[in-house]
Amino acid sequence: MARNPSETKEKLLNAFDELLDEHGTAGATLDAVAARAGVSKGGLLYHFGSKAELIRGSLERLELLVAEDVEEMKAAGERLHYHYLETSAEVGTALDRSLIAAGCLALENDDAKAALRTTREAWFNTLNDHLGDADLAMTIQLIGDGMYFNQNFGLSQDDALAHVKRILKRLGL
Amino acid sequence: MARNPSETKEKLLNAFDELLDEHGTAGATLDAVAARAGVSKGGLLYHFGSKAELIRGSLERLELLVAEDVEEMKAAGERLHYHYLETSAEVGTALDRSLIAAGCLALENDDAKAALRTTREAWFNTLNDHLGDADLAMTIQLIGDGMYFNQNFGLSQDDALAHVKRILKRLGL
DNA sequence: GTCTATAGAGGGATAGAC
DNA sequence: GTCTATCCCTCTATAGAC
Numbered sequence: 001m002a003r004n005p006s007e008t009k010e011k012l013l014n015a016f017d018e019l020l021d022e023h024g025t026a027g028a029t030l031d032a033v034a035a036r037a038g039v040s041k042g043g044l045l046y047h048f049g050s051k052a053e054l055i056r057g058s059l060e061r062l063e064l065l066v067a068e069d070v071e072e073m074k075a076a077g078e079r080l081h082y083h084y085l086e087t088s089a090e091v092g093t094a095l096d097r098s099l100i101a102a103g104c105l106a107l108e109n110d111d112a113k114a115a116l117r118t119t120r121e122a123w124f125n126t127l128n129d130h131l132g133d134a135d136l137a138m139t140i141q142l143i144g145d146g147m148y149f150n151q152n153f154g155l156s157q158d159d160a161l162a163h164v165k166r167i168l169k170r171l172g173l
Numbered sequence: 174m175a176r177n178p179s180e181t182k183e184k185l186l187n188a189f190d191e192l193l194d195e196h197g198t199a200g201a202t203l204d205a206v207a208a209r210a211g212v213s214k215g216g217l218l219y220h221f222g223s224k225a226e227l228i229r230g231s232l233e234r235l236e237l238l239v240a241e242d243v244e245e246m247k248a249a250g251e252r253l254h255y256h257y258l259e260t261s262a263e264v265g266t267a268l269d270r271s272l273i274a275a276g277c278l279a280l281e282n283d284d285a286k287a288a289l290r291t292t293r294e295a296w297f298n299t300l301n302d303h304l305g306d307a308d309l310a311m312t313i314q315l316i317g318d319g320m321y322f323n324q325n326f327g328l329s330q331d332d333a334l335a336h337v338k339r340i341l342k343r344l345g346l
Numbered sequence: 347g348t349c350t351a352t353a354g355a356g357g358g359a360t361a362g363a364c
Numbered sequence: 365g366t367c368t369a370t371c372c373c374t375c376t377a378t379a380g381a382c
Contacts (some may be wrong), residue, residue, distance in 0.1 A: 008347085024280035025199060029375060043348045045381090051376070104280055106326055107197030113326050120323070137197060138336035139316065143322075146315030151324040153279055153286050156283070163311035180365085202357060214358090216366045224358070349382075357374080364367075 009047050011037040013057050017101040020058075025104055030054075055105060059115045062102050065095040065121050070126050080130045081173065082138050084123070089157035095150060100152060109136035120145075136171070182220050184210040186230055190274040193231075198277055203227075229279060232288045235275050239267040239292050243299050253303045254313050254346065257296065258337060261317035262330035273325060293318075309344070 015036035019028040030051060034044040048054040069087070076083035085166035090096055099119070120141070128137040143164055147157045188209035192201040203224060207217040230319070249256035263269050272317040274291070278285035293314070301310040316337055320330045 006347095025197065026281050030377085031375075039347095042378095043351070045377070046347060049357055049377090071197045072300070102280065107200050107277055107280075116326050117328065120328070135336045138333055139340045142319030142333060142337065143312065143315045145319030145322045149318045150315075153289050155293070160311055160315060163308045164315065166308045167312045167344070171340070179365095202360085204357075212365095213367055215360095215368070218359070219365060222359090347374085347375085347382105349380100351381100352375080353376105353378075355374105355376085360374090362367100363369100364365105 006047070008037070008039065008043070009057070012039070012044055012047060012054070013061055014097075016054055016058055017097045020101040020104040021097050023110060028104075048110075055109060055111070058098065058101055058105070059112060062095075062098040062115055062119070065098050066122055068093055070122055073123075073126050081127060081136075082165075085129060085140065085147070085161060087146055089151050089161060090145040091151060099148070104154070136173070140168075179220070181212065182215070182230070185212070185220060185227070185233055187218055187270075189227055189231055190270045193274040193277040194270050198281060201277075228282060230284070231271065231274055231278070232285060235268075235271040235288055235292070238271050239295055241243075242268055243295055246296075246299050254300060254309075254341075257300060258313065258317055258320070258334060259279070262320040262324050262334055266278070272321070276325065306329060313341075 015033045016028055019032055019036060030041050030044055033054070034041045037044070044054075050055060073080050073083055099116075102116055102119075104114050106116055112137075121124060124137060124141050127141055128134055129141075131137050147160055147164075150160070151157050160162075185206060188206045189201055192205055192209060194322045203214050203217055206227070210217070217227075221230060245255055246253050260266075272289075275285050275289055275292075279289055296317075297310060297314050300314055301307055304310050304313075320333055322338075323333070324330050
């Protein structure tokens, strides 16, 4: 749907995701989103007829970004699982912002919950295909989830990653 | 502070945490909290003079519950890290509800963020003291965080736990 | 395509009765 | 200690000008 959106629509979605990321759902009001995107509330509501549509737009974009990310993972070849963990703690990328936004929305919105479930399945399948070991795939995914979760609370995950990599070595990875 | 609160105060805190858990911050209005606790909004505001005080009350109770949980972990002896992972995916306990509530609040509230950081430190220190291995302690904590995170999106973590336990065996735990 | 103005609903908080 | 009534503010959404 949002495959070829106008520039203003993109700016609005960016503003929405950023505000969710920084201040949670309470901070992501239509007023605030419009102001950050540099348009008026009326302008916003021309592009997205309601807040529900804005949410849909954000979730649809997440889907696209995840599909791109899965391709990138596959391009990492033998390092696929390392690439996954390294990017789990990444901050400031479009995917990261979009994912945090969905995480905020998921607390109050079932569509967002479903989108996150789908996302997780895509990653698990990619890890599992690569490793051929569901135990390892699930464990690595959980570690990635943990790093993502913590990064959300302002905890640096740099040394966390170092700890985890040493454990992966012990597992022969 | 909240060491000997009135019964009504406890009922209000329970209602607040439950509503945060079920519907996020948007659903946890003073009206809704009061209604679920079986009092009027005025009644609520007698006990907690503002929404900020209600939040403080919830976070203070979390602190108590975490301290209790750490004692329980220590009581598990050699199974300490297993006990930690098994209870990470637990649903419906007072601690679990309180923790999810704090997770909701943390998106918009810095005190809640700080409370979660403190909580994580307490658990990490307990795991690290027991295992004597920071790499393992950090990895197990991240896995626990991951399970907690997923459980938040309605994903059953029963088989996740089974996968992880097999990996722990490979690590000699 | 973007703006202002405004209606209508709901949330937080205060005042005062019981 | 708990209630009702009410005020004010903010939020979503609509109407209509440019």
